[in-house]
Amino acid sequence: MSQTSGNPPRRRPLRRALVAVVGTLGLAAAATAVTGPSAGAAAPPPPSGWTQVFADDFDGAAGSGVNTANWQYDTGTSYPGGPANWGTGEIETMTSSPSNVSLDGSGNLRITPQRDGAGNWTSGRIETKRADFAPPAGGKLRVEARIQVPNVTGAAAKGYWPAFWMLGAPYRGNYWNWPGVGEIDIMENTQGLNTVWSTLHCGTSPGGPCNETSGIGGNAPCPGTTCQAGFHTYRVEWDRSTSVEEMRFSVDGTTFHTVRANQVDATTWANATNHGYFVILNVAMGGGFPDAFGGGPDGGTQPGHSMLVDYVQVLSAGGSGTTPPPTGGDRDAYGTIEAESYDAQSGTLTESTSDSGGGRNLGALANGDWAQYKGVKFGSSPATQFKARVASGAAAGVSGLVEVRLDSRTSTPIGSFAVGNTGGWQSWRTIPANISSVTGTHDVYLTFTSGQGADFVNVNWFGFGH
Numbered sequence: 001m002s003q004t005s006g007n008p009p010r011r012r013p014l015r016r017a018l019v020a021v022v023g024t025l026g027l028a029a030a031a032t033a034v035t036g037p038s039a040g041a042a043a044p045p046p047p048s049g050w051t052q053v054f055a056d057d058f059d060g061a062a063g064s065g066v067n068t069a070n071w072q073y074d075t076g077t078s079y080p081g082g083p084a085n086w087g088t089g090e091i092e093t094m095t096s097s098p099s100n101v102s103l104d105g106s107g108n109l110r111i112t113p114q115r116d117g118a119g120n121w122t123s124g125r126i127e128t129k130r131a132d133f134a135p136p137a138g139g140k141l142r143v144e145a146r147i148q149v150p151n152v153t154g155a156a157a158k159g160y161w162p163a164f165w166m167l168g169a170p171y172r173g174n175y176w177n178w179p180g181v182g183e184i185d186i187m188e189n190t191q192g193l194n195t196v197w198s199t200l201h202c203g204t205s206p207g208g209p210c211n212e213t214s215g216i217g218g219n220a221p222c223p224g225t226t227c228q229a230g231f232h233t234y235r236v237e238w239d240r241s242t243s244v245e246e247m248r249f250s251v252d253g254t255t256f257h258t259v260r261a262n263q264v265d266a267t268t269w270a271n272a273t274n275h276g277y278f279v280i281l282n283v284a285m286g287g288g289f290p291d292a293f294g295g296g297p298d299g300g301t302q303p304g305h306s307m308l309v310d311y312v313q314v315l316s317a318g319g320s321g322t323t324p325p326p327t328g329g330d331r332d333a334y335g336t337i338e339a340e341s342y343d344a345q346s347g348t349l350t351e352s353t354s355d356s357g358g359g360r361n362l363g364a365l366a367n368g369d370w371a372q373y374k375g376v377k378f379g380s381s382p383a384t385q386f387k388a389r390v391a392s393g394a395a396a397g398v399s400g401l402v403e404v405r406l407d408s409r410t411s412t413p414i415g416s417f418a419v420g421n422t423g424g425w426q427s428w429r430t431i432p433a434n435i436s437s438v439t440g441t442h443d444v445y446l447t448f449t450s451g452q453g454a455d456f457v458n459v460n461w462f463g464f465g466h
Contacts, residue, residue: 013299039454050142050330051461054130055096055313062105066126068184068345073101074125074282082175090161090287091296092121100124111283113150113160115303125282130277131169132350132360133239139319143279144235145312149189150283150305151228157192159286161296164234166277169351179205180211182272185283186249187234191293194226195237198249202258202272203436209264213288216264218249218257227247231310238273245273276351283307284340310332327396333378333438339388339446341460342371353460354426355389363425367400367450370409376444382437384466386415391458393425402457403437409445414438417458428460438464 042056049208056070067074079082085091092113095101104110113123135141149162165188168181183201190197199217203210210216222232237248245261247430261269283306285295331337339362340350347369353361362371386404387455399420403413415435450456 009285021294030454034377043313046315050315050317053316054128054133054316055311057311058103058109058309059107060103060105062103065096065098066101066103068111069344070128070130071126072129074127074280077188079175081083085127085287086284087178088287088289090284091159091292092285094125094282095122097122101126104308105193105308105403107283108310108433110306110308111162111281112306112403113283113303115297117333118138118141118377121285121297121303123283123285125280125284127167127280128278129347130276131278133146133166133314134276135238138241138318140241140317141238141315142235142240142315142317143186144182144233144315145281146231146233146310146406148188148229148231148308149187149227150192150307152302152305153192153228155300156302157305158291158294158301159289159404160192160301160305161188161190161290163188163282163284164278164309164312165280166236167280168272169276169278172278178432179203179208179210179215180268180271181275182277183246184214184236184238184277185217186236187251187419189227190290193226193293194221194228196222196232196251196256198234198236198257200272201245202225202264203268205383209268216259220251220254220256221252223252230306242406247268248253272383279312281307281309282310284348287310301457331373331376333376333383333444333464336461336463337373337444338345338461340375341373343374343443344372346370353458355391355428355460359460361458363390363458364455365457365459366455367448368443370447373444373446374410375441376464377441378438379438381466382439383464383466384435384437385432386417386435386462387430387458387465388417389428390419390455391424391426391428391460392419392422393427394454394456396421398450398452398454398456400448400452400456402431402459403447403449404433405445405447406442407426407445408436411445413447425458 004170015149042057046052075094090127102110102120113122115121150160163187166184181203182222185199197219199215201215205212232252235250239246247259248255251258290296348362349364351363352358396442401416403416405413415433417431417433
């Protein structure tokens with residue numbers, strides 16, 4: 001839900017467009033040849049003081065798709081209603097076919113451009129369902145991935161444009177507010193060059209305070225092994241703990257580009273940073289960025305070279321004003337359980353809330369969505385009551401059930417209540433319900449059931465009573 005528009009984001013068709021036409025717009029993800037090297041076993045553990053808020057190691061059977069609880073596929077040549085050719089002039093059609101996007105069975109995501117006999121290109125593009133990645137006030141956010149870009153160079157690489165990047169959450173459902181809502185390009189590469197480009201896009205286009213469509217960018221060679229010949233770790237660290245807020249871009253731990261808030265006016269910076277972001281991985285073919293380095297694909301360009309992504313993870317450190325991470329075994333059933341502190345989920349997002357106390361709420365909840373909360377302690381005195389803080393801006397005739405289940409999202413609900421429009425997606429009310437008696441310690445699941453496909457509720461917090 002957007003508090004500015006009052007309308008919930010439509011998750012199912014959630015597709016986002018890049019509105020730039022030329023320049024160093026971010027687009028794609030990481031990889032190498034189809035039978036590339038094995039990935040590491042897992043994303044590295046968070047350093048001291050950091051908490052992991054998202055991770056995907058891309059483990060799974062060869063040829064299988066991505067985890068759709070974490071990612072959604074972008075398909076076609078634009079977001080619905082957005083600018084053509086993803087706003088960048090690229091020429092491929094994005095698909096969800098395993099030939100374009102799949103796991104390789106060795107712990108890598110594989111995004112592979114292909115060309116058919118008629119010369120038409122296809123490729124892959126995925127983005128996180130979550131769009132709430134941002135540093136806490138006074139804290140830091142780290143977004144990183146270990147990637148090998150397509151292992152192709154010279155004339156055979158002409159037009160290749162792999163990327164690992166982020167777009168501001170307000171872009172979802174609008175598609176025409178770039179670059180004001182911000183774009184953070186963590187890694188872009190093109191034409192098989194041994195160079196990583198990192199860029200912040202913001203302000204207005206063309207020109208403006210952020211020099212669009214080029215943005216505020218920097219670049220560096222990949223250290224040691226070239227970008228194409230091996231895996232490298234690409235990272236942005238967005239830091240609100242410094243006297244001047246800044247974003248630091250690095251490859252293999254070495255910072256090569258920094259963007260500071262005082263490089264632009266306060267309004268431009270606020271418009272680009274006062275919201276969450278979602279992460280994108282893709283490989284484009286052609287478009288403004290390759291054009292700046294010799295042009296798009298031609299008859300000498302070789303298809304079938306993959307970007308390989310070992311892992312993506314998001315870490316948070318310090319600050320205040322955010323929900324502490326779940327402890328997965330030490331939740332008090334009779335306290336306030338923040339809905340956004342789930343241990344696992346499907347189909348949800350989190351967003352800033354205007355409810356008393358501020359913080360964030362769980363949103364865009366529709367039929368089939370769920371969230372898991374591990375280790376909720378009910379004690380020996382039975383809980384018989386459930387209550388939740390909810391809001392809804394659902395259309396007339398759209399409603400559904402908020403259900404409580406124990407230890408499995410498919411177990412029989414121990415209680416539920418119905419909810420429809422409460423007056424708006426940030427118009428909050430507390431609704432109680434009776435539940436079957438519960439003692440002991442359980443994993444609690446909130447599940448959402450409706451006879452319609454539309455979003456019908458937000459949840460800020462919930463708890464239990466005797």
